[in-house]
Amino acid sequence: MSAVALSRPARVLRIEIRRSVVPWSVPLILALFFFDSYRTAAGFPPNWTVHASAITNNLAWDFAPFAAGLGAWVASREGRRNTGDLLATTARPAWARQAAALGATLFWLLLTFLAAVAALYIQVALQATWGGPPLWPVVVGAVQVVTLAVLGFTAGALFPGRFTAPLAAIGAFLLVFIGFHAALNLTPDSSTNALLSPATGLPLEDVGVFYHVAPDVAIAQVMFMGGITVALLGVLVVAPVFRVRGGLSGAVGRAGRPLCAAGVVLLAAGVAASWTAFALTGTAKLGVSGWDIPALHDAASDQPIPYTPDCAGTAFPVCVHPAFSGDLPAAAAALQPVAAELKGLPGAPVRAEEVPAAGEGVSGTPPVYHYDGNNGIAPFLGSPAGADNARWRAGFQQELLTEFIAGPPNAGPRPDASVLPPTAAQQAVITALMTVAGSQAQFGEDMTNGHPTAGATPAQIDAAAQRFASLSTAARHAWLAAHLPALRVGEITLAQLP
C-alpha cells in the first residue's frame, strides 16, 4: 500500500479518535472498575493468576455495557445525525468509513481496558513475591471488549435509532451474565462448551504456581469471540447490499462483486472459527492445572514449574512456595508448636512443605508433612486482611495433627477422599495437643456422631481431651510413643486415654 493510501485512512482515524464519544464515558468506566474490579482484586492473595481472574470475571462486567452501547451509538451516528446522503456521495466505501469510526471506538475502549489491567497488575506486583503477569487473560479480556463493541457497532449500523445503544448495552450485560452463570455451573460432568465463556469464577489460590496454566481454553475463547467479530465485520460489509432495491443480483452489482465476496468470506470464516472453537471446548478435560483441550494442548505445559522453597525454622522447618513467602512467618508460627508436641514420635514429620493440590499427607523418609494451599489452610494462605486468624491457625494445626494421628501412617500422598474421620480417641488427642498449642479444635457433628466415634458425645471427648492435655509434656509424649500405632488404627477408646 502506498504512503498516500496509508495516510488517508490514518488521518480519518485521527479525526475520529479526537472526536470520539468514548472518552466522555471513561470516567464512569474507571469508577466502576475501581469500585468493582480493583477493590475485589485487592482482597485476592498475591498470586498473579488469581488477580488476573479479575480481568475476565469483573472487568468484563464493567466494560461490556459500555463497549456494546458506545459501539452502537457511534455506528448509529449517520442515521441519527442525518449524514447518510452526504456520506453516500463520497468516494470512500461505507465499510472504510465505518472502520475508522469503529477503530476510534476500539482505540479508546482498549486504552481504557489496558489502563485498568495495568492498575490491577501493579496492585499485585506490589504484593507478589514470585511469578509474572499472565498475558492470556489480558488477550481474552481485550478480545471480549472488541467483540462486544463490534456487536454493538453492527447493531447500531443495521438499526440506527436512538434506542439501539441502550438496548445493545443491556444485551451485552445479559450476555456476560449468561456466560458467567454457565461458567460457574461448569463441572467435569456437564457440557464443557461453557468454557467458551471467559468468566472462570475465583480460581484456587495456588493456580499457576506449581504448574503453568495451559492456554488451551484461552485460545478457544479467543477463537470463538474472534470468529464472532470477524463474522460481524462480514455482516457490516455485505449489509449495504440488502438495502439496495432491485433484486439481489442488481444490488450485488451496484455494491461491487469483490466487496460482496469479501463480506461473505469474512462471514464464513468467522462462523467457521467460532464453530471450531465450540467443537474444541466440547472435548475439554480436567488436567493438572485446569481444563485442557487435547487438540490444542502442549504436554510440555504439564511439567511442574521448578522453584526453590522458602523455609523458616531449624527444629521443624516450615517451607512454602516462594509465591507465598509472605505467609511463611505465620505458617511457621502455626505449625511449629504442634510439631514440637510430636517431635520424636515414630513417623512424626520433621518438616512441613507446601505442595500442589491433592498431594497432602505425611510421607517420605524422613517423614515430611505436605500441605497444599487450598485444603484445610485455604483461609490461611493469602488470607485477606481481616480474616479470622485464630480460626485458620487452628484449622492449619488440626490438618497436620489429623494427617499424623488419624491418617494412614506413611501411606504417602493421597487424595482427601481417603481421609477417614478421626475416632473419638483420636479427636480427643488432637484436641488436647491443640489446646496445649493454644488453639481450639473443631470437629463436625457428623464425625462425632458417626461410626468412628462409637457413640461418644462431644462432652465425653472434651473431657478426655482435657484430661490428656493436663498431663505433663513428658507423660503425654511417653503415652503417645507407646500407643501411637494403636491410636492410629482406631483401637484406642476414650476410656483408655490417660
Next chain:
Amino acid sequence: MNIELSDITRKFGRNTAVDRVTLEAGPGVLGLLGPNGAGKTSLLRMLATILPPSSGQLTLLGRDPGNPADRREIRRRLGYLPQNLGYYPSFTVVEFVEYFALLKEMPPHLVTKAVAAAVEKVDLGSKAKAKLRTLSGGMLRRVGIAQAIVNEPELLLFDEPTAGLDPEQRVAFRALMRDFGQTATVVVSTHLVEDVGAACSEVALMSNGKIVFRGTPAELTVRGETGQGVGDAPLERGYSAILAAARA
C-alpha cells in the same frame, strides 16, 4: 458534457418522482426550479449517485455511475450539498471539511491547503476551530458549502444552498457559484428565483417529475412577459406562467 441523462425515470413504489427526463449539461450554472414535489431533489440525488435510476441512461463526467469503479471516480470529482445538512456537533469546522476531503479521496498532501481555502471561501476562517454545535444555522450552511467545494469538483450539486444565508452571504455565494461555473457543472435546486437570475446561466423547470422548460433566465423572463404568469419579479412571472401552462 458532464451530465447526460436520457429518459431517466425514478419511481418510489407506485409514485414516479422523475419521469423520463432527458438532460445534458456542460460547464456552467444550471438552476433547477420547480414547486414542492416536482422531483428536483430526486433528480439531484440521482446526479449525486445516491439513488440509482429506475430506468434510463445516466452518464456523469463521462462515466456510468452504475459501475462501482466509475461511481467511485465520479464521487472523487463530485460536490454535494443536501437540503438538510447532517453534521457531527463535536467536530470543528476544519475537521468536518477535512473529514469530507479525505472521504472524497483527495490526495492527502493537498488536503490541508484545500480545507483552509474552502473555509476561507465561505468566510468561516475566523470560526475554523469552532465546534459545529456552536455555529448558527447560516454558518452551518456555509460549512456544508465548504465541504462540497473542498475537492474543487467538476460536478457540483446544491440543494437549496442559500436557505438560511443572510443577504450579504447570499450575494457572496452567488459569486462563488459563478466562479465554479467557469470550469465545472453546477446544478442548483432552489425555490428562490432571484438566485437563478443572479447566478445561473441556464434554467430547468420541473413539474410532476418532468422538465417543462429549459433555457436561459432571460428566456424565462420573456415567458413571463408573454404568458399569464403572476409574481412580483419578471422571473417569477415566467416561472408561474410555465407551470400554469404545464398544468393546463
